[in-house]
Amino acid sequence: MRGNGIARRARRIASCGIMLAMAAATAPPATAGETAAGQTTPDASRPESDELVNAPGHERAVQCGACHSLDYIRMNSRFLDLAGWTAVVNKMINVYGAPIAKTDVDAIARYLTEHYGQP
């Protein structure tokens, strides 16, 4: 059941067509012109504004890009504290079903607070 769910998600993601910065820690964030199928559009040379600060926790935080562009994070800066970012990450998991491990919540929230939180 679980395996089917993951496969279904993967199919959905693959069919999504709009660029997806997937969670693989080794993969760089996808750029605007790159589709999930690996095809390249004429806009590929333009950098997608999907980068986050490269610092500890980054590899977990880019998981957010599975469902939305990472400009959501930069747009919502810098006014949330650790409690605020923790609430946001938990909402993404509990309400929107983001496929992020509960054990990653703390690291992601700390990363977001340090780089995109209240100074």
Added chain:
Amino acid sequence: MTRTDLPPGGQLRRQLLAIAAGTGALALKPLRLLADPVGGTAQLGFTELPGGALAEQSLQALPGKVPLIRKTARPPNFETPIEYFRTPITRNDAFFVRWHLSSIPEVDAASWALTVGGESVQREQRFTLAQLRSDFEPATVTAVCQCSGNRRGLFEPHVPGVQWGIGAMGNAVWRGVRVKDVLARAGVKGDAVEVVFDGADRGALDSIPDFVKSLPVDIALAPDTLIALEMNGEPLPAMNGYPARLVVPGWTGTYWVKSLVGIRVTPKPEGNFWMSTAYRLPRGKFRTVSFQSQVKEANEPITTMVVNSLITSLQSGQRIDRGRPIDVRGIAWDGGSGIARVDVSIDDGASWREAALDPDLGRYSFREFSFSVPAAESGSRVVMARATNRAGETQVEKLIHNPAGYHHNVIQRVRVDVA
């Protein structure tokens, strides 16, 4: 599948999709959503926005659109720059773009169909675009579509979400067919409580709740509630819900479901995330109409828009030569009572004078106002505009804070420098 076992929310959408797949009815092709940058951010103003939002946004053109203020790329959320509000009707190619879910279908008009069903109809119906056009009397309404969270970025303290400035809104002439006429063909039963609307958009993952919204049955059956097939005399832009979207005059944009594919009439409240959890206000904070079947102990759905206005002729920090006029022009709107008056102050609210109103385009439309006074003395002045509707409601001086950042209608304060 029988009518009575139609489940709520995402399952309904999956069933509709299954039906569509079976008949080859709906082509779900991803749209290209890449935007071309043509400008910077500094001129896009509104320093109250969070610093990150100001730094992030830029002017970019989506397919079929002029450059708009990009807030987010995926899903696309793009705001209309202020210069497009200097006319009472907002151009289609400048109309704001707001999607919740990142998979936006490219609908094929020839195979598109609208399914009408649910426990509280007598017979299921299915309509093609051609049938909607030929079988029903056309109806037209001029109405403002405004995102519930328009001006969220101006909230202090800031709240998370899309950090909209002033342009998550637009006013258009919508033409289509009445929901009540379409539902009459299905036969609404006496036990109907809500009418549920599903669009063709979907989440990147199955776990993401499908975007489904409901209305009280009396609002769905109101003569001005339309399934719009045209916007300002043209087909709807893809980014604004082609080929058909719901138009709910007076109600906030969240109910204006885009790329409509399913309507379901139900004897009980719709319980999906977008109704039961999202788009809610703490009870008792606003005087807007109540969505009775959805009220909970602590909160209730957002419904109609609050009275509001926007000064479009002046920018903060603008220099005006002494002796020249201070021209205050703008637009005012509300949730459907209609605008009764707009008052303008050029002395930071110490005194107010009534502005002239341009012709009334209908109670759901933007109403233009204008006021002019010579800039007699040098110095900084704070210009304000305050709209009042026909129900006697007016804009607030102090923000009514709420967790999701809705209903920002604080009186604007624009500083001009007379020299």
